[in-house]
Amino acid sequence: MLRNLNQALLPLKDRLIPGDAIVIISALILLGFLYSTYWRQAYLGNQAAIMIGGKHWLNVDLFQNQWIDVPGALGVSKLQVEDGKIRFVQSPCETKQCIYQGWISQGGEFAACLPNKVSVQVLSADPRFDSINF
Amino acid sequence: MRAFLILVFLSLAAGCTPQPQAYHEQLVGFGTLIDVKIWGVDEQTGRNAVRAIEDDFKYMHFAWHAWEPGPLSRINELLPTGERFSAPPSIIPLINKAKDFAHKSQGKFNPAIGHLIKLWGFASDDPPLGPPPSPEQINALLEQKPSMDDVVIDGIEMYGTNPAARLDFGGFAKGYGVDVVIEHLREMGINNAVVNAGGDLRAIGRHGKRPWRIGIRNPRGPGILASVDVQEDECVFTSGDYERFFEYQGIRYYHILDPRTGYPARGATSVTVFHNNAAEADAAATAIFVAGPEEWYEVAKSMGVKSVMLVDSRGTVYMTPNLKERIYFDVKPLPKIVYSEPL
Amino acid sequence: MQTRRDDVIVAGLAALAITIHVAESALPSPLPGVKPGLANVVTLVALVLFGWATAAWVAFLRVLVGSLFIGTFLSPAFMLSFTGALCSILVLGAVGRWAKGSGLLAPGPVGLGVLASMAHMFGQFYAAYWLFIPHKALFHLLPVLMTAALLFGIISGLIAASMINYLQSATNQSLLKLSR
Numbered sequence: 001m002l003r004n005l006n007q008a009l010l011p012l013k014d015r016l017i018p019g020d021a022i023v024i025i026s027a028l029i030l031l032g033f034l035y036s037t038y039w040r041q042a043y044l045g046n047q048a049a050i051m052i053g054g055k056h057w058l059n060v061d062l063f064q065n066q067w068i069d070v071p072g073a074l075g076v077s078k079l080q081v082e083d084g085k086i087r088f089v090q091s092p093c094e095t096k097q098c099i100y101q102g103w104i105s106q107g108g109e110f111a112a113c114l115p116n117k118v119s120v121q122v123l124s125a126d127p128r129f130d131s132i133n134f
Numbered sequence: 135m136r137a138f139l140i141l142v143f144l145s146l147a148a149g150c151t152p153q154p155q156a157y158h159e160q161l162v163g164f165g166t167l168i169d170v171k172i173w174g175v176d177e178q179t180g181r182n183a184v185r186a187i188e189d190d191f192k193y194m195h196f197a198w199h200a201w202e203p204g205p206l207s208r209i210n211e212l213l214p215t216g217e218r219f220s221a222p223p224s225i226i227p228l229i230n231k232a233k234d235f236a237h238k239s240q241g242k243f244n245p246a247i248g249h250l251i252k253l254w255g256f257a258s259d260d261p262p263l264g265p266p267p268s269p270e271q272i273n274a275l276l277e278q279k280p281s282m283d284d285v286v287i288d289g290i291e292m293y294g295t296n297p298a299a300r301l302d303f304g305g306f307a308k309g310y311g312v313d314v315v316i317e318h319l320r321e322m323g324i325n326n327a328v329v330n331a332g333g334d335l336r337a338i339g340r341h342g343k344r345p346w347r348i349g350i351r352n353p354r355g356p357g358i359l360a361s362v363d364v365q366e367d368e369c370v371f372t373s374g375d376y377e378r379f380f381e382y383q384g385i386r387y388y389h390i391l392d393p394r395t396g397y398p399a400r401g402a403t404s405v406t407v408f409h410n411n412a413a414e415a416d417a418a419a420t421a422i423f424v425a426g427p428e429e430w431y432e433v434a435k436s437m438g439v440k441s442v443m444l445v446d447s448r449g450t451v452y453m454t455p456n457l458k459e460r461i462y463f464d465v466k467p468l469p470k471i472v473y474s475e476p477l
Numbered sequence: 478m479q480t481r482r483d484d485v486i487v488a489g490l491a492a493l494a495i496t497i498h499v500a501e502s503a504l505p506s507p508l509p510g511v512k513p514g515l516a517n518v519v520t521l522v523a524l525v526l527f528g529w530a531t532a533a534w535v536a537f538l539r540v541l542v543g544s545l546f547i548g549t550f551l552s553p554a555f556m557l558s559f560t561g562a563l564c565s566i567l568v569l570g571a572v573g574r575w576a577k578g579s580g581l582l583a584p585g586p587v588g589l590g591v592l593a594s595m596a597h598m599f600g601q602f603y604a605a606y607w608l609f610i611p612h613k614a615l616f617h618l619l620p621v622l623m624t625a626a627l628l629f630g631i632i633s634g635l636i637a638a639s640m641i642n643y644l645q646s647a648t649n650q651s652l653l654k655l656s657r
Contacts, residue, residue, distance in 0.1 A: 055160075094263065100376075101357075128347065129348060130347050132358065133333045133370060133371075133372035134333045134372075134377070
């Protein structure tokens, strides 16, 4: 049995054939794609801070889908949280700029209803922006 | 299974290494939200500093309010009379600067059109509502040609020469205020901070080891148009039509008025100016916005700013070549960019 | 019709796979779901020498019987193993079909090992995501897990190639004959 074992351990190059190279190269390409897609996660925020009148009101987990009613100066702004993003859905302001802004999800990103004095900022350890020119 | 969860936490932790954070507060002031970030101070110092500048903003908002009782309002009441009165020290520098900017911009920056602004419903804290004023009303005001020349300062006294002139510094008060506040922070020993008053931003120093990173909002559409790393003492002022407007019968009327026509300036949707002086940057952003994609270059030149980015209503970006390396566009597809001559 | 000798070998392979599977479960792994994947070697050997159907049998016997032995039958860990094995076997089957017509481009044991291992990891990951931790942050792990899968796939493929050679020289069959 052991005699045959020596014989069985083929030299490395005999164990590889051209078809293997194709597979391995494809796999490396796939890995490159995966790293570039999912390792940007440092920029994605996990939580958002909601402020009323500039004062901190509540932190929300962006991965827990929910609806939030925020009592502002003019009335209630309704926010929606879904899959790591948050946005204004309803607000008592005139221009609805806040709603028009749409989803925010990246660390540092910011949406606000100025008339209602409600603002939301996505928190993240490495925010992409320190400040946003609104 | 438990191991899987532990693993998830570990990887989340790895992805979110705790880093020293900047001291951050948001204030309500000048009719907008003011974002303040200070680096390199403990929480108590940060808090004290922000309280101090909060008071600064409160005072300036009161002193420079065009309509509510205060020093500027008083001036506005007295100007139409043509009589001499003592010039309040808190307002004189503003008026002088405004005159300078008005000349340099050939009238595109004109804070003397306070009545026109009120007519449209964009005065200070008014919520803008429709309908738009009639052409007759607008012409009635335009004909009288209110301008900064109608305000004369003579030593410690001043007087007005045109009853139609009313001062509304909405176009550059925030800039001026940001300069004041930054100086105050410096006096308190703080050298690394960002003060952003609703799109009017000045940054000094750095965020620790890296520069402060600023995002510029996409004027049409959600999210960020572009991001920039700012230099150690730089102002980034953005005027956008999306800030204040009202919609009437399907048409949007924006808050930045063209003093020559009496109507909202069309053509540009967002103008960003990079400069070292906040008051100038604010006035320049306003004037360049009024100038629009046709004339922005000349106005920028005469106002003395060197780095400008303008977005027109089709999403085309016009900018000075010195911004090419600095601005990183965040939108896909990339917008069409037209570079001007250097300023 | 398989010879009696082949039956013995297949049974032996299955037993070997199960044993490796049970033994591996005792190994402390820094990342659950990332085992050295040595049991994969057996699946590969079975695939090359006896065809896809046999390999499928061996794979599922390994997961099922292995889990019965360890005591994790129908547990979350079992779900993950099962899904992984399923994906792995399906991918191997698909490649096998494609390989029939493509001669030189067909992968050998190493290539097959990589395919099997990465498909296995892929299946396990998504089973974990959909069934247990539907948290987007999980994707942070995916690149790392797939890298490990690639590595272990190569290693198991190399080992499998040696085993195949040994067995074939013992039974006098040619090395590069893929699924019949």
